[in-house]
Amino acid sequence: xxxxxxxxxxxxxxxxxxxxxxxxxxxxxxxxxxxxxxxxxxxxxxxxxxxxxxxxxxxxxxxxxxxxxxxxxxxxxxxxxxxxxxxxxxxxxxxxxxxxxxxxxxxxxxxxxxxxxxxxxxxxxxxxxxxxxxxxxxxxxxxxxxxxxxxxxxxxxxxxxxxxxxxxxxxxxxxxxxxxxxxxxxxxxxxxxxxxxxxxxxxxxxxxxxxxxxxxxxxxxxxxxxxxxxxxxxxxxxxxxxxxxxxxxxxxxxxxxxxxxxxxxxxxxxxxxxxxxxxxxxxxx
Numbered sequence: 001x002x003x004x005x006x007x008x009x010x011x012x013x014x015x016x017x018x019x020x021x022x023x024x025x026x027x028x029x030x031x032x033x034x035x036x037x038x039x040x041x042x043x044x045x046x047x048x049x050x051x052x053x054x055x056x057x058x059x060x061x062x063x064x065x066x067x068x069x070x071x072x073x074x075x076x077x078x079x080x081x082x083x084x085x086x087x088x089x090x091x092x093x094x095x096x097x098x099x100x101x102x103x104x105x106x107x108x109x110x111x112x113x114x115x116x117x118x119x120x121x122x123x124x125x126x127x128x129x130x131x132x133x134x135x136x137x138x139x140x141x142x143x144x145x146x147x148x149x150x151x152x153x154x155x156x157x158x159x160x161x162x163x164x165x166x167x168x169x170x171x172x173x174x175x176x177x178x179x180x181x182x183x184x185x186x187x188x189x190x191x192x193x194x195x196x197x198x199x200x201x202x203x204x205x206x207x208x209x210x211x212x213x214x215x216x217x218x219x220x221x222x223x224x225x226x227x228x229x230x231x232x233x234x235x236x237x238x239x240x241x242x243x244x245x246x247x248x249x250x251x252x253x254x255x256x257x258x259x260x261x262x263x264x265x266x267x268x269x270x271x272x273x274x275x276x277x278x279x280x281x282x283x284x285x
Contacts, residue, residue: 048120049249051113055106056242062102069095078175079228082168089155089167097156103178104149107142113245114138114189120252126196134192141185148178180222183237187218190241193248203251211248214240 067073070092076085089096114135121131151174154160161167194211197203218237224230 045116045119046112047249048113048116048252049246051109051116052242052245052249055109055113056239056246058102058106058109059242062099062106065102066092066095066099069098076171078168078171082164085171086161086164086167089161089171090158093156093158097153100149100151100153100156102149103152104146107145107149110145111139111142113249114142117193117249117252120254121193121196124200124202124253126200128196128199130192130196132192134189137185137188137190137192139185141182141189144177144181144185148174148182151177176225179231179234179238180225183218183221183234183241186241187215187221187237190218190244191215193245193252197248197252202253203248207244207247207251211244214244 073088073092076088078085114137117138118131118135121134151170155167155170155174160170190211194208194215198205198208198212214237217233218241221230221233221237224233
């Protein structure tokens with residue numbers, strides 16, 4: 001009889017004493033509510049590779065439509081005589097207007113790209129100034145491109161092009177902002193991404209070194225303001241830089257685990273303790 005009483009007392013103590021104040025454990029096979037592992041590993045913001053692709057796509061579309069609407073002539077050099085510059089903009093109103101509008105629009109995804117890559121670098125634990133420098137360059141490039149697009153749109157207005165001197169001045173301003181200003185800012189963005197990516201091996205070394213070369217050529221393009229033969233650096237920096245952003249945007253790791261090449265974490269962002277926890281639970285009696 002005493003034996004049964006002691007057993008009852010021990011069972012009562014296990015259920016009410018040591019476990020008092022604790023929530024009941026869920027039934028076997030049922031996991032408590034918590035954020036999914038996939039959700040913890042998802043990067044914030046849009047995909048940088050897609051943003052760079054959209055930006056370059058809109059820019060190429062502006063050139064294509066401008067060429068079709070202007071009979072194949074997309075661009076007139078601001079270094080041409082003022083009468084020729086004004087005549088080009090007067091005779092190609094639709095093409096110039098469309099080009100300015102799309103050029104302005106292509107700057108928006110570029111600015112979002114710069115912000116997204118900066119946030120991604122912080123997520124990866126980069127503590128050097130590179131991401132902030134790249135962010136500055138990306139925002140500068142986007143602002144210059146917006147400004148150039150607006151000036152180009154102004155050049156589609158007949159009341160502006162009626163004044164040859166004013167039209168010539170605006171053509172120089174569009175060239176300086178959308179050419180040199182944009183390319184130099186883009187080069188800073190590429191350099192700010194390429195240097196940490198090379199040191200920390202976020203992307204292949206050949207791609208990082210290619211980015212550094214493009215960034216150097218882009219920075220040298222400011223010399224074209226005084227030395228006209230160096231203007232060939234502008235399309236190299238513009239299109240080479242945008243293509244590099246697309247490649248780097250798709251190869252940039254999502255989190256530190258993916259950057260370290262940990263197959264157990266990768267895109268899901270699983271914690272290192274998850275595997276250890278599972279192993280511990282298996283050996284427990």
